[in-house]
Amino acid sequence: MATTTIESFRCMMCEHEYEEKVSKGEDVERSCPKCRSNSIRHLKKKKVAKPN
């Protein structure tokens, strides 16, 4: 089972910061949930997510 972590992202267009579950090795195109920009900066790792 792939490790899932909650990680922080920052939109470089609208400066919106948000957290999202990230699975190890996933290949996902990211876009800002607020302005849909693709300029998403990956910030530091936060914590291991609990399994659903």
Add this chain to the structure above:
Amino acid sequence: MGLSSRRAVYIPFPQAVPCSYILNMDDCLGINPIACGKCAEVCEKDAINYDDQGEVVTRDVGAIIVATGLDVYDPTEMDEYGYTRFENVITSMEFERLICAGGPTDGHFVRPSDQERPKRIGFIQCVGSRNPKIGRPYCSNICCMNTIKDTLLLADHYPDTQNSVFYQDIRASGKSFEDMFQRSKEAGTRYIRGLPGDIDEDPKTRHLIVTVENTTSGKLERHELDMVVLSVGVQPSADRDKLASMLTLSKTSDGFFMESHPKLKPVDAPTRGVYFAGFCESPKDIKDSVCQAGAASSRAGALLNAGEIKIEAITSVIDGEACSKCGLCAKVCPYGAITWQKGEVAAVVEAACAGCGACGATCTFGAITMRHFTDDQLIAQVRAILAEKPEDKVFGFACNWCSYAGGDMAGISRIQYPSTNRVIRTMCSARVSEEMVLEAFRCGAPVVLVSGCHYADCHYIDANRQTVKRVQKLWNKLEKAGVRPERLQLEWISAAEGQKFAKVMRQMEELRQTVTADEIAHAREALKPKPKKKPKTKEKEETAPTAS
């Protein structure tokens, strides 16, 4: 299918080609220490060899056709349908086995719980298809027509059977398919628009109670049925990841292999010499699979008979003297076109190189030249564009296939956007190196945009993932240098997204207006290349006094 037991020696299915027996060694008793050997005794051709082992065979081939087929969705996780809880809920594949003359009941249609012939049968469509909640948003393409065929078959063989089909849409696009659908309705099949929310079982009669909201009438209905057939969706085969890694293939978000171009090269893989046939590329029926297989074999034949292969002139060239033997270029090449061994100079296999330029942008030693898009050419373009009044310009890089074409689309659609933008075309966004972006800032660019194809559309398998990594590094670098990282932007714009191109350009222009002259001047200074440290010379070491 779990509907009957199978011997250790069997023919996979009655129509198998070649129609020969398989010996399943997991179930066979014929190996030591227990020796049965009955099949070897009766085989007149002496075709049975218990010591036969799997072996790895190496073949040198000029083309590969990938036709890995499909797996059927297991609906056990969809608990509301009670598959495996209720014996009389079966899948469409199990239904095929039940009505097959070579099946466990010799083609006699009976329900599993009491071996009686069911008279009220429900078919539930889209089980494991068109359902984003379970990660299957795509239409499986074949289920609607398979169910229509089954209802016609039942109506023909058992006219007293009452068939009900629960559906959300019937997709009967194809030659004579609509006619089949109409015939099914005329044969008495009831089509109820709505997918059941729950199935329950009467413990005494083992009949199934299906609860469904009929979206045509808007009423909640309960149907008592003898048997329910789940029209299960299909999915790409489970071992596709291994194959994708071996052949450097890319996949769509649904997990199917991605073709080189959806219209112009629908059977070609992005890796040259690899072609697709059948379900591995997208859900399709037998007819379409046969068409695609014919096209794939023709493409492969054309390649093999060509004698000479023409390749694009835009490929990478490695300067062996400048190469530091680090191997980074080989790691980022999405086609595996760069060969490298530890401690050795990397080399490009030109026939395999597609010309994305990811290697050239990664090499910090200047050892890789990308023909027609050399570092010198691109840097010269950056300098030329920003030579005069750079503070008034929105500067950007756009990939040839999508973003640059998106700009064209905005133009031909006459969509208004600021005229301040200046865009340099590269074959892939992965060709844009750190140095090119930094040079733009050094030349006084207030903002820089790097744009490429969406993830699923990348024309170089997954080269644009390198763009993301590079831009992340650049944001950190800019921040460290005291330059506002927001001045560098990344966007995925497809060839059809003229509107998005214009929107991004408007946003970039707004961003440009927030950048002050002081910020531009600071970036010019802060990002100046640091003078290279002088390498330690051996002379000093030699002249230094040594302790005796």
